[in-house]
Amino acid sequence: MNALQLYSPAKVNLILKVINRRADGFHNIHTLFERISLCDQMHFRILPSQEIRILCDHPGVPCTSQNLVHKAASLLQQYCGVTKGVEVRIKKNIPVAAGLAGGSSNAATTLFALNRLWNLRLSRKQLLDCAARIGSDVPFFIWDVNWAIGERRGERIRPVSLRQKIWHVLVVPKIKMPTPKVYGALNLEVTSISVFNRNSGSVYGKKRHFRAGTAKKIERLTKTSDNANILIHSLLEKDINKSRDLLSNDLEQGIISVCPRLADIKERLKALGLQGVSFSGSGPSLFGLMASKAEAEKWRSILSKYYSQVFAVRTL
Numbered sequence: 001m002n003a004l005q006l007y008s009p010a011k012v013n014l015i016l017k018v019i020n021r022r023a024d025g026f027h028n029i030h031t032l033f034e035r036i037s038l039c040d041q042m043h044f045r046i047l048p049s050q051e052i053r054i055l056c057d058h059p060g061v062p063c064t065s066q067n068l069v070h071k072a073a074s075l076l077q078q079y080c081g082v083t084k085g086v087e088v089r090i091k092k093n094i095p096v097a098a099g100l101a102g103g104s105s106n107a108a109t110t111l112f113a114l115n116r117l118w119n120l121r122l123s124r125k126q127l128l129d130c131a132a133r134i135g136s137d138v139p140f141f142i143w144d145v146n147w148a149i150g151e152r153r154g155e156r157i158r159p160v161s162l163r164q165k166i167w168h169v170l171v172v173p174k175i176k177m178p179t180p181k182v183y184g185a186l187n188l189e190v191t192s193i194s195v196f197n198r199n200s201g202s203v204y205g206k207k208r209h210f211r212a213g214t215a216k217k218i219e220r221l222t223k224t225s226d227n228a229n230i231l232i233h234s235l236l237e238k239d240i241n242k243s244r245d246l247l248s249n250d251l252e253q254g255i256i257s258v259c260p261r262l263a264d265i266k267e268r269l270k271a272l273g274l275q276g277v278s279f280s281g282s283g284p285s286l287f288g289l290m291a292s293k294a295e296a297e298k299w300r301s302i303l304s305k306y307y308s309q310v311f312a313v314r315t316l
Helices: 068-080 102-117 124-134 138-143 179-184 214-236 240-246 252-258 261-271 293-303
Strands: 003-021 027-047 052-055 085-091 147-151 156-159 167-171 194-196 203-205 286-290 310-314
Touching: 003 102, 003 138, 003 214, 003 240, 027 102, 027 138, 027 167, 027 214, 052 068, 068 085, 068 102, 068 124, 085 102, 102 124, 102 138, 124 138, 138 147, 138 156, 167 293, 179 252, 214 240, 240 286, 252 261, 261 286, 286 293, 293 310
Parallel strands: 052 085
Antiparallel strands: 003 027, 027 085, 027 147, 027 310, 147 156, 167 286, 167 310, 194 203
């Protein structure tokens, strides 16, 4: 096999709780990932040399070593001593820098593709180790599941047994949101008070670097885990109204701080009658939870009159 074509899906975060800022500059989070039907198309072709060639006509996508696709391919070359190269053609359908993890998904798809094309025979655990070195959202796509809880930086993944496929209308304002700047706007102090239990997903506190309000923070973390479980249960029960009420994103404060205009856009969507409006990731993408495909298509038609990037999407 010398060539391969794969689809690279986006994600949304139905719940995203920011726990604390870590000493390494990242943040611990608790999030419910959903993989959605909005996908990039990627074509891979083996090159005889070690060259990594990226081709994409989207102006916002770098075709250099800064691209996560390049980082994924380079990492595998070093990790496995590969002497071959690859040409990657990317047809972008996922908006860039929109909180939908398009770049992370592209990187995960590259790991999958090159594992096959270069005949590396890496296990999922090995691919996950590589993915975590590339970016926090990359491991979610390596699991190849539609639903999962993400913890720590988002790289610790717990797949969720949820077969439901739900619909959304997705609105993506043409505003680039730098993720570090959004997190930085939260102005969180470095703490190490909370970690997740690997087995149960419960939360407990370490007795070091405690600050005022620690007990309240630990209590909030417990509620965070409970909220995700309640949302998963409401989705299982197909209770759309309750599910809409449970959507949340702690990054909203940072998103609006970086771009106050996004607060006006969210309020406008709500004024038009869209329910359960929430940001995905670090924004600027906003989505509403729909009861059916027909409702999603209806809202796509309505909102397309006001915004140029509107999609009706479902769980993949």
